Structures are given as structure tokens and as C-alpha cells.
Amino acid sequence: MVREDYEDRAKEAILMEAELAFGSPKSGDDPEAFMMGAFPWRVPGGQLEAHDGPMPWALDQMRRIKAKLLTVEDAILEATASGHGVAKSTTVSMLILWAFCHLPRPVAG
Numbered sequence: 001m002v003r004e005d006y007e008d009r010a011k012e013a014i015l016m017e018a019e020l021a022f023g024s025p026k027s028g029d030d031p032e033a034f035m036m037g038a039f040p041w042r043v044p045g046g047q048l049e050a051h052d053g054p055m056p057w058a059l060d061q062m063r064r065i066k067a068k069l070l071t072v073e074d075a076i077l078e079a080t081a082s083g084h085g086v087a088k089s090t091t092v093s094m095l096i097l098w099a100f101c102h103l104p105r106p107v108a109g
Contacts, residue, residue, distance in 0.1 A: 009043075028102040029069055032062040035094050057082075058091040065095070 032054075040046045041053050053059065061078055080088055 030066050031095055031098045032059055034098040055087050058087060
């Protein structure tokens with residue numbers, strides 16, 4: 001049983017690494033799907049052990065971004081104002097990671 005649990009966790013870690021390295025085709029236009037698959041939510045002993053996923057306001061923001069994402073050329077403007085410790089920087093970092101994994105790389109020119 002312990003070995004099976006270890007093997008399951010190892011497979012999960014490999015899949016998460018692959019998603020972070022290459023992105024998942026199913027989450028290319030869905031930042032929420034990427035966040036839920038790319039981070040170890042509720043994994044015992046991990047930094048996200050106490051969390052089921054991003055904060056509710058962040059999930060709402062990701063859903064709005066998905067709904068507005070028509071083409072790479074379209075700009076999306078979102079603003080969030082709140083106090084300290086509500087995961088604004090974390091959410092921006094996750095969105096940047098999703099964009100790096102899934103959106104075409106900009107070309108300087």
C-alpha cells in the first residue's frame with residue numbers, strides 16, 4: 001500500500017512537471033484548468049496542503065480572462081485592489097506562468 005501511494009504520487013509529480021515544462025493542450029485557453037493541474041493543491045506536507053485551489057476571487061478573475069481571451073493581439077485589462085495577504089502576487093505569478101506555457105512567444109522587432 002505504501003509503495004502504491006508512493007508510485008501514485010511520483011506519477012502525479014511527473015505529470016505536473018510535464019505540464020509546467022510543456023503546458024497541457026487542454027489548458028491552453030483556460031488559466032483555471034492550468035492552475036488546478038499544475039500546482040500540488042492539498043498534497044500532504046506541501047506548501048499548498050491547506051488549499052483546494054486559488055482564492056475564489058482569483059478563480060473569478062481567471063474565468064473572466066478565459067472568457068475575454070479571443071486572440072493574442074487582444075488586450076485584457078484587469079485591476080484588483082485589496083489588502084495585504086490575499087494572494088494578488090501569487091495569482092499574477094500563476095497567470096504569467098500559464099501565459100509562458102501556452103501563449104506564443106513575443107518577437108522583438
